[in-house]
Amino acid sequence: MNASEPSFLKGLDYSVVQQCMHCGMCLPTCPTYDATKLERHSPRGRISLMRAIADDRLEASKTFAEEMYFCLGCLACVTACPAGVNYAELFENARAEVEARGLLDSPRRNAIRAFTVKWLFMDHRRLTAVGRAMRLYQELGLQQVVRKSGVLNLLPRRLRELEAMTPPVQSRFSNELIAAVTPAIGVRRFTVAVLTGCAQDLIFSNVNLDTVEVLARNGCEVHTPPDQPCCGSLHAHNGEWALAQQLARRMIDCLPPEKFDAIISNAGGCGSHLKHYSKLLEKDPAYAERAKIWDRKLKDIHEFIVGVGFQAPAATGRPAVRVTYHESCHLSHGQKIVNQPRQILKSIPGLECVELPEATWCCGSAGIYNLTQPEMAGQLLERKIRNIRSTGARVVATANPGCLLQLINGCRDEGLEIRVAHPVTLLAEAYRDGK
C-alpha cells in the first residue's frame, strides 16, 4: 500500500474506534493478557494501538502487525465489554491494514499465504483434490511408514509438529455422503440449506451428514448443493477482505437465500462470519440487499432446531456417559449461542451433562492460530485439557471443526481416552439408537 491509498483503520467510522473507554473490563477475559499481563496483549491495549494509527500518532509497524496476529480473535472481550465495542470489526480491519501494507511480508509467509488463503481455500475442487492426496498418503499406510522411518527427523521441528497435527481425512466428502436434496421425514415444516464448509467437509463430513439427518428428522427438506465455496471467514480473519467479498458473493449465488426458510451452519467460526455478509457487501449494489436477507436467514444449527422445537430422542436404557461441553469462541462470543447446545445435550437420554470449568476460554485453535502461534496455542490447549480432565467426562462436545481437531489432538497427546464430538452428532446417534 502506498501513502495515497486509503488506510483501513483511518477509513473506519471513528465512533467504532472511539467506542472503547478503556475501563479494563476486558482484561480478565483475554487469554493473551492473562498469560502475559502486558497491556499490549490485551483488547484495550490493541484498540489503543489501532486508534493511535487512525489518529496518526503511530506508524503501522511490524510490531503492530505481529500484535494483531498474536490476538486469537476469540472475541471473549466482546462478551465482557459493557460499552459494546465492535472488536470484531476493528480486528478484521487491523489485519486487513497489515496485509495491505505488507508489514509481515517474507518470501516464506507470502508463499504459504498464496498457496492456502489465496489459492487452496478459494476453490472447493482444489481443496478436495488436496484432501484426496492427503487421504491417499494416510490410507496407503505411507504416513505410518514415514513416521516410523525417522525421515521426519530430518525436517525442522516446526514441520515435524505440523505433520503430527495433520488430521485423518474422511474417506468420503459431503457431496458423496449427502444427496443434493434430502426430503423431510414426516410432514415438511421448513425448506433449509446446509453449509458443508471447507475444512469441515474434508475432516468432519460425518458432522454434515448428521446435521442433515437431524434436520430431516425434524421436518426439514434439506438442500445441500455440492461444490459449495468456502464461506470466507478464513480470509476475513486474515486480512483478505477482497477475497472474502468474492467468496460471499459466490456463496449467495450458490445458495440463493430467497429460496430457503433458513440457511444452516454447523461450524461456530463460519457461522459467526456468515451472519455478517451484509456488512461485508454493504457497498456492493448488486448484493447488498440479498446479503441482508442472507444474514437474517443464516442460523446456527443449535439455534435453529431449539428455536423451532426439536424432537427429543427416545430413551435407550444404556448406562449413563458423562459429557461436558466446550464452547467454540465464535459460537458463544461471536454468535451468543450459549444455552442451545446445552439444551440439546441435556435432551439426550443416557448423557450425564457436567459443566466444564472455563468452558468459554479459548482452546487455542482459533482458526489457524495453532499453526501461526504454536506456543500460545499450546499453553491454551494444555489449560483446556486440564479442565476437561477435571470433569471426569468421557465425551467432550464442541461445535466447531477447529476446536474438534484441537481437542482431539490434545486428548491424544495426553493419552486420554476421551471422545470429542459435535453435539449434533450425539443427537443424530441418539435418534438412530432410539429408533
Place this chain on the structure above:
Amino acid sequence: MALTENILRRVREIVGRDHVLTSREDLIPYSFDGTAALQSLPDAVAFARTTHEVAAVLRLANETGTPIVTRGSGTGLSGGSLPSPGALILCLAKMDRIIEVDAANLTLLAESGVTTVNIADAASAAGLFYPPDPGSMKISTIGGNVAENSGGLRGLKYGITRNYVMGLEVVLPDGEVLWTGNKCVKDVAGYSLRDLFVGSEGTLGVITRVLLKLLPRPAAKKTLVATFDQMDKAAQTVSDIIAAKIIPCTLEFLDRTTIRCVEDFAKVGLPLDCEALLLMETDGHPAAVEEEAAQMEACARANGAMDVRIAKDEAEGNRLAAARRSAFSALARVAPTTILEDATVPRSELARMIRFVDQVARKYRLRVGTFGHMGDGNLHPTFLTDERNHAEMERVHEAFKEIFDEAIRLGGTITGEHGVGVAKKGFLPKFAGDASMRVMRELRRALDPRGILNPGKMFD
C-alpha cells in the same frame, strides 16, 4: 526530565531486561487508565516482582530525580495512574501472590498486584468474606484499591477499603521498606501510619503488601429490585428504610438512561418502563434476612413502587449486582465519552442532589446518566459526551464545577471513592481548606522530599 539511557540500563539491571518496556507500541497501551479523556505517554514501563526490586527502583529514582507512577491494572477513575511527564511506570500487576489466609485471626496477606476478585475468592474458599467490591473488582488490584481507598456496592453496611486494612508493607521514596500495622484488632502504638497510606494515591510510598481483615461469610442473602415512576419515590424509600433502623448491605439506584444501557449489555431482565430502579440487598442470619427483605419490600410498596421483584436465588442476585457494576462502562453505549464523577453528600441530602444534577444538565444542555450508591450518598452523575466536541466538553467542565460546589455546600465531598488524581485536583483546595492543604503538603514533602512519587497528582 526524560529518562536517560543510563537510568534505563540500571532499571533493566534491577528487574531484568524482559521486564522493561520502551517501544512505542508497548507504551501507548500504558498511556491511560480507566479515566475518560486523559492520555499521556510514559517514558518506560517496568514490572517489579519483589519488594526488593521495588526498593531498588525507588532508590535509583530518588537518586536521579526520576518521576515514578505506580500502577496496578490501570482501572482508576481519577487519573491516579496516568503517566506524569517523563515518568517511569512501575507496574505491580505481576506481584500477584496471596501469601496467607489466617482463619484463626481472620486476616489475609497478599502482594499488592493480586486482583480484588482473587482476594474475595480466596476469602470465600476459607468460608470468609472480603466485603469491598468496587465496580472493577474483576481486574482491579488490591494495591490500587488501598492506594485509592476504593468503595463499592456494600459501603453502607460494610464500609470501604480503609475499614479492612490492618497492615501494609510500603516502600518509601528513598527505598527504605516500612511495615505498619499487624494482626491485632487493637493497636494504639504511635501514629497510625497505615491510615496515612490508605488513599494516598501513590504519592507517599509504594504499597507492596497488604494485610486485610476478613469477616465470617454471611449465612444468607436476598436481593430485591424495585422500580419507580419518579426518582423522588426511590429516594424516599431509601430514607424510610434507614429510618426503620435497617442497614442493608446494598442500596443502589439507576436512572432511566442507565437502566437501558445496563440491560442492553447484561440482559438480566431489568424493567425498562420506569424512571428509577433500586437494587437492594440484605445479608446476615437467615431469619433477619427474611424479615429485613419483607420490610424493605413494604417500604418500596408504601412509596408507590411500580414493581418489586425478589431474586429467586443467590445466582440471580449476583447477576443483578454484576449488571449494576457494569453501569459506568455500559453508559458508553450511547456516547463515546462518558465523564463520570462521584460527588457525595450526606444521605439525607441525596434526593436534593439528584434533582440538582438534573437541573445542571438541563442548564448546560448535556445528556446525563445518573446512578450510584443511594444508601451512602455516593452519586455517580455521568455526562454523556464526545471528547472531540470541545464546546460541549467545556460545558461538562462548567457543570461539574456547579455540582461540586453544591456537594460541598450540602456538607458533602468532591469524591466519595474514585480519588483526586488529576481529575479533581483543581477542586481539592476549595474542599479541603488552607489548613488541611498545608498539612498535606508538609506530609508529602517530609516523606518524598525530591517529589518523585506521582508528581502532579492530587495537589502540586
